[in-house]
Amino acid sequence: MSDIEIARRAVKKPMKEVAGRLGIPEEALEPYGRDKAKLDGDYVKSLGTRPSGHLILVTAINPTKAGEGKTTTTIGLGDALARLGKKTAIALREPSLGPCFGQKGGATGGGQAQIVPMAEINLHFTGDFHAITTAHNLLAAMLDNHIYWGNALGIDARRVFWPRVLDMNDRALRDTVVSLGGVANGFPRQARFDITTASEVMAILCLANDLEDLEQRLARIVVAETRDGKPVTAGDLKAAGAMAAVLKDAAKPNLVQTLENNPVLIHGGPFANIAHGCNSVIATRAALALGDYVVTEAGFGADLGAEKFLDIKCRQAGLKPELAVVVATVRALKLHGGADEKALAAEDVGAVERGLPNLLRHVENLGKFGLPVLVAINRFLTDTPAELELIEAKCAAAGAKAYLCEHWAKGGAGAEALARAAVATIEEGKAAFKPLYPDDLPLAGKIETIAREIYRASGVSIAGPAQRRLKALEAAGYGKLPVCIAKTQYSFAADPELRGAPTGHTLPIREVRLSAGAGFVVAMAGEIMSMPGLPRVPAAEQIRLTADGQVDGIF
Known part of the structure; x- marks a missing residue:
């Protein structure tokens, strides 16, 4: 069955029952139809005095056409923690219509690890966008x-x-x-x-x-x-x-459920390649006040979403994550290793080994923020024992144990090993979160630090107008803001064709934009665009209404 067919067969619980799993009273819900709701603003504000739960960040390797399943893994891990008896909240971003009608498709998970109502969330949802x-x-x-x-x-x-x-x-x-x-x-x-x-x-x-x-x-x-x-x-x-x-209602977090009827707060949706890529501070703080464990995700690979989550969102909101989970697939690692995208079903241990440096670099980078790291191998049916054993061995040698996850096929039960490891790692208390750079580092220095430490660039080339803009922003008092680098998601470099773990490249900054209200400075790298285009064959061509009025074609 397709994702949307699985979602249609979901046995959904009433929202008051879903909310009750986190102790949210029915009077704090503002229903949007039968199976989605917003949380009352005053109720959310009242949660500020509660103790905070444990925060887990799910991130991934650089994305490929083969898919990594970061959101699917976030949902699967949340369901698995709930199966272990942990009071768990999942905090996600809302999907954008752009990718839904473009190339990526929906963004509500997949298989047996989804949030519902799938079609409504992927389309207009509660109107926040x-x-x-x-x-x-x-x-x-x-x-x-x-x-x-x-x-x-x-x-x-x-x-x-x-x-x-x-x-x-x-x-x-x-x-x-x-x-x-x-x-x-x-x-x-x-x-x-x-x-x-x-x-x-x-x-x-x-x-x-x-x-x-x-x-x-x-x-x-x-x-x-x-x-x-x-x-x-x-x-x-x-x-x-x-x-x-205009934003009064949009500022209220949205509550939905997983296929296993676990609560999900889904709110906000900035892209991580051109923005900061994290769900709202309001929703994350509410989730931390309501749950003992909170699983959240940040967009695209760890070089973008995770870095911005840790350097921008956590810095501004005072959040302290205790664990990072990096999602990878055998298929995606093969592509990073130079395999033919038409031959991903065939065993190719060599391609996996050549692609592994991408995963291992993300693991090493997250350690620079003081976070323990686990690896989630999102399993596909075509993965072979030799390929999986290689990933597990290489990750273990790098100090990050890898766990085989089958949540796509089995739901939360398929991610229980990862969930147990997450709980055990957090209970060890080894996390010592810290941002990558200090506030008082000059803006150009912050860009250079990210380029050197995260992208492994040999240097940064800042165009003349961008240099002048940085100096003007420093003079105007914006020098202590963090930086948000807008860069292709497909590579550590600004060139999307440089897969794997490139070194020696130069990060070209062509333009600098001030986001004074958001509290960061955007540095545009390479050819990245803040308005994407549709692909040659848009996903919108497959979306339609069925004879009984159901939305079909969202994947």
Whole structure:
């Protein structure tokens, strides 16, 4: 059966029963239909005084076309911990329509390790992404409207930074010209669209502590500069209040369930290749207050999502993870080892061995943050004993035990060995989390540290305009912010074709963007785009409604 067919057969529990597994009272639920709900904002705020549970981060090797199953493993591990009798909460990001209609497909797990209702979560869900898109574009409209009606703030139309956004892959909108058509439509200027997952409003929603902090962060967004270089903010445009009003309900975490009826808080959805790639601080803190064990994931490979989770989210929110789990598959390691993608079903121990340095580098990198690391081998039916034994042996030699996981086929029962190891590792108390770099390191130094320590680059090449921008940001008082490097997810390098574990490459930084409200500086590396395009054959071509009104084709 396909993932969506499995999801349709799920026997779902009433939301009050799912919530009850974490001690959430029924009156704290705001139902969205029969099988999804939001948590009341006041109730979430009241959880701040509770003791914190144990936080487990699930990450992965650099992704490949073969798939790694990071979200599937996060769900499987959460279900397995629940089977062991642990009070467990899972904290995930919401899927974006862009990848759902593009290349990646759905993002609710797979096989017997899924969250439901699968189709609804992957499509409009509770409308959070639409609210973020609306709030972002409201600010863009108010900015252009201010310029049109006299420009009292003296905004230089050549120095407008704020784009518009859309939750869709659309390369035709990467570079645009707005306000064409004459005097009545405003002053023409070059602009762009980003995908909603790259919006600073998305990052702010995911990093804010509460509604008050949300509005304050929105007010700090720098949208443009005046002719003499002074920043113009959303607060200057008097837009933050209305934006916060649009986001009032979107700021509440969403509650759904796994196929095994375990609770999942799913909230926010920034991409890790062009944004910080983590679910919301509000949802993670709520999960930690409600569960003894919390399993969360960060987008794409550990060089992106995990690094940003640890250096940005944990730094800002004061979170202290106690364990990292790195997900790998035999098939993906073969691709990193140069195997033909059409021959992945055939045994190829040599290709696995050549691809293993990618996995082992991620394991070593996570140790630099003071975290113990376990490896989850997400098993496929074509994996052979020789291939699996090689991975286990190489990981053991590197000090990170690997566990064979079969949650895709068996649900939580297939990840119990990993769950037992996670509990035992946490109980040892060896975690000593620390960020990779200190706050007071200059911005360029932070970029260089990530490039050297995580990507294993030999150096960083920063384009002239980007260098000047970094110096200007330092002078303006933004030098202590962490950096968020936007980079291809397919490689440690900026070149997506450099698979495995490349060294000696140079990280090229072409542009620097300030996200003052979110609290970080974005460094654009190589050819990475903040508005993706659709592939030659979009996944949308397979999505349809069946005769009985069911959504089909999401994978």
